[in-house]
Amino acid sequence: MLDVLSLARHTRYFNQTRSFLIFQRIRLLTLLLAVLQTGWVLVDQLLLPTQIQAPIALGRFVSGVALLALLFWYQRPYDLRFALARLFLLLAILSAFQTWSNLLLLDAGHMSAVAGYQFFPFMIVTMLAIFPLTIVEVSVVTAVVILVELVTQISTQRVGMIDEINDLWLLLVLGVIAGWAAVNQLSMLLGLYRQATRDALTGLANRRQVMEQLEGDVEYARERGESISILLFDLDKFKGFNDNYGHAAGDIVLKQFAKILRKQARGKRDLAGRFGGEEFLTILPGADGAAACIAAEEVCNSCRQTRVRIPSGEVVGFTTSIGIATLEPGESSSELLRRADEALYLAKARGRDGYRLAGAEDVDSAATAAKSVAEREPALLVD
Structure with a gap:
């Protein structure tokens, strides 16, 4: 009603x-x-x-x-x-x-x-x-x-x-x-x-909605000379967690993380969505790099403080790595997303459980960071 x-x-x-x-x-x-x-x-x-x-x-x-x-x-x-x-x-x-x-x-x-x-x-x-x-x-x-x-x-x-x-x-x-x-x-x-x-599991926006809205918001911001930032999330060591505790436990973690993103979003202004698997994306219209970093820090802190009980009866915690990118002049939505992805790899390479703001100096090191993360043995997500 x-x-x-x-x-x-x-x-x-x-x-x-x-x-x-x-x-x-x-x-x-x-x-x-x-x-x-x-x-x-x-x-x-x-x-x-x-x-x-x-x-x-x-x-x-x-x-x-x-x-x-x-x-x-x-x-x-x-x-x-x-x-x-x-x-x-x-x-x-x-x-x-x-x-x-x-x-x-x-x-x-x-x-x-x-x-x-x-x-x-x-x-x-x-x-x-x-x-x-x-x-x-x-x-x-x-x-x-x-x-x-x-x-x-x-x-x-x-x-x-x-x-x-x-x-x-x-x-x-x-x-x-x-x-x-x-x-x-x-x-x-x-x-x-x-x-x-809507994503059926988390209730957040699905990938299609996120991509369509990102393209529209970037065009809107570019026309009006406004700031816009995105946060690209990846739950740390989530594949290892699924292998050890099962997908039902993984779904509980995903739902809890979605609640954190929904709570962190600024009312009807921001859009949080599931990008795929354990990856999520939040669009922050009107937010510059500093505001985006504050939002990322809030999400990291919330994850560290959150505990969930899984079907086995164990209580576990989880953390996330975040790549941040702020729109640059003449940049498209795909380029903005690519820089956020590169920043995410760098955040993982620095030890996970943190965030990285994309900058010009990150471009050369992104490929190296991606290789470094891929070569690491996945660990369990435990309390």
Whole structure:
């Protein structure tokens, strides 16, 4: 229930996914409505009285142009604030045309004689069913549409009449139905998102999600000149531990380490994920090398202080080695990841249970460190 109530519990990565989906659906809807708005002028020639055909056609033309402008608004499709702004602008354009046409029809005395126009607000509120929205967002949009209808009734001195009360009641009912459909869409999207992006064992992001998000975050940081760092983790001597205590014990250690990473992450800003096997990766947007080193030290300390009980009844501890890399000018996500991997090998070569910040002086020694680590006899992970 809390997941669909508001966006407070959503990560920024899910919000980006939802934002792009809303962006795509608004573009399709604005295209269809822009065509219908202008094309319906021909139908109005048959249905409307001659004296109001021109002003309503003007209203259709203006709203059609506004819809096309919204269609070609490409800026920041992954930003939820922009996505919701697009949705409210779409509703505002349609509501403005509805109010304009209703006032003209009422003034001409043809409000109830022309088919279609009196159903415009109901069409607007039912469009909510197309979008994955939270309960709060649905409630706000429905309230705004009902308020616009109420203001229109007051301005035309028709408020309190039976037909108008029925319209408000019907708007509320349709808002509840459409809102229920929109919230269900959000719930299904959350479920599919978690299945597609979560590691089944640890509950962290899976490798695919981590790589996709790293590429997007690097591009975002590069465009805005911001810092971004990554931490690449490897549990020390984990293969030897699995050989001696079994994979069930290894899974317990992996789950416990995932809890440490989740606790260390800065709310919805950071992304921690399982990179593969005993390797993990955390993305730290906005963090420079110093901040990344502090985060790495916190993880190392937490690992040293943690003990877990395995199926054999023994209590064991574990440590981790960490490679840190901070984005450099003109660097791609793959290059950033490569430098973090080189720093990880260096951290292992220096005795494990520590971290290393990648730097220019590390490049030449990375291959030597990797060979040194590979040649070492794996030891057990014991308390």
